[in-house]
Amino acid sequence: MTVRVAVVGGGVTGLTAAYTLRRELGADAVIDVFEADHRPGGLLCTREVGAARLDVGAEAFIVRRPEALALVRELGLGDLVVSPGPLRPALWSGGRLHPLPVPAVMGIPGSAAVLGDLVDDADRTLIDDEPTRSLDWTPGAPVSVGALVRDRFGDAAVARSVDPMLGGVYSALADDLGVAETMPALAKALDAGAPSLTAAVGSLTAASAAVSGPVFGTLRGGYRTLTNALVRASDARMLADSPVTGVRTVPGGYAVESPTGSGEGEYGAVVVAVPPWHAADVLDTAALETAAILGRVRPAGSAVVGCVLAPGAAMPEQSGILVATDAGMRSKAVTLSTRKWPHLAESGPPTLRVSFGRLGEPVTVDDQTLVSWAVDDLAEYFGAAGLPAPTIDDVVVQRWPEGLPHYAPGHLAAMTDAQRALPEGVALAGAAFDGVGVPACIGSARRAAARVVAYLTAE
Structure with a gap:
């Protein structure tokens, strides 16, 4: 019989799970990836902003954790890995910039x-x-x-x-x-x-000082390079615009429910790689106890205003600006992208990102207001560095209303309980289980795929 596996969620976690399943189960396996959005990648989102290409979700991965670098090399993308330059962020407090x-x-x-x-x-x-x-x-x-x-x-x-x-x-x-x-x-x-x-x-x-080499890395061309490579290497059927509303237990496996009618037949196993509050809805029939635990996790939303500055625009001599929470500013951080990443300065105009929003502080204003806030805050930050307010040539707004799971005290213990209560043939993966960074999501996906493979191949 042909092995059939459903992957719910087409972010980096779901794509990595699909790719790992393909490697382990072979070319004959049917692997369907259900993605609610029109594109795969999730929080790995590369947008065109004027003449620039800018990551407006996650922008880097920790190279001192092995998972992301190992995956990039497996996919033949090792030559595209780049490191940040020597500049460090500044900290904004009391109306001026301080060393971090x-x-x-x-x-x-x-x-x-x-x-x-x-x-x-x-x-x-x-x-x-x-x-x-x-x-x-x-x-x-x-x-x-x-x-x-x-x-x-x-x-x-x-x-x-x-x-x-x-x-x-x-x-x-x-x-x-x-x-x-x-x-x-x-x-x-x-x-x-x-x-x-x-x-x-x-x-x-x-201990950290004893370790040499860069801490972070990213890819030339942005994270789109990674997600595209995963889609190709997984050779999975990508079902875009196909949200999953439920997973039901049926004789011999599981049925995946989607209002679009995407997907055909039944699956021997399922990897659920969507945020926990959505996973709770997906699993409230097949894994009620797990769903109850996942449903208690809160989402932390944010928004990014990506900006392309006028050619030759001066920027502060830092890689970015982190903002004190008692500083009275609307933004929480600025990434001076072409200062931080030398490869961006080599090939395009000056770019930066302004970040807003935290748990319990959703970004509910319209895009025009958000851009206005970014412009006002940038004028203050640049002024403190002795520079004129930047002239912005192009701008893009990317919202993440449910971007990250809340890592409250006791969160990881609860996630362990949620996974322990799963039925055989179902695996969970994603940013809720072992850290919110890209390497952690990749590691989570690998473990979920291994659980499914072990179940499907058990004698």
């Missing part, structure tokens, strides 16, 4: 000195005296980053260093994010008995 605190772990400083004048004398004393104060840490307990850092280092360190870093990665504030969920290495150091937050951060920054 270094060394730090996701904005948690190694000492008061690295925060410079982001904090006052009272905060500096609190931070420097932290190793002398008893640390109340229970291994395995669900603790938010904000609660931990605020208690040990004060409010200013959270708003002006930690929040700006976490906001760019998770679209949420430190008070809403779990330590174990977003900084597992830090949680592990504290679980192992680090006597203070300062000591735990110091051990991690020392």
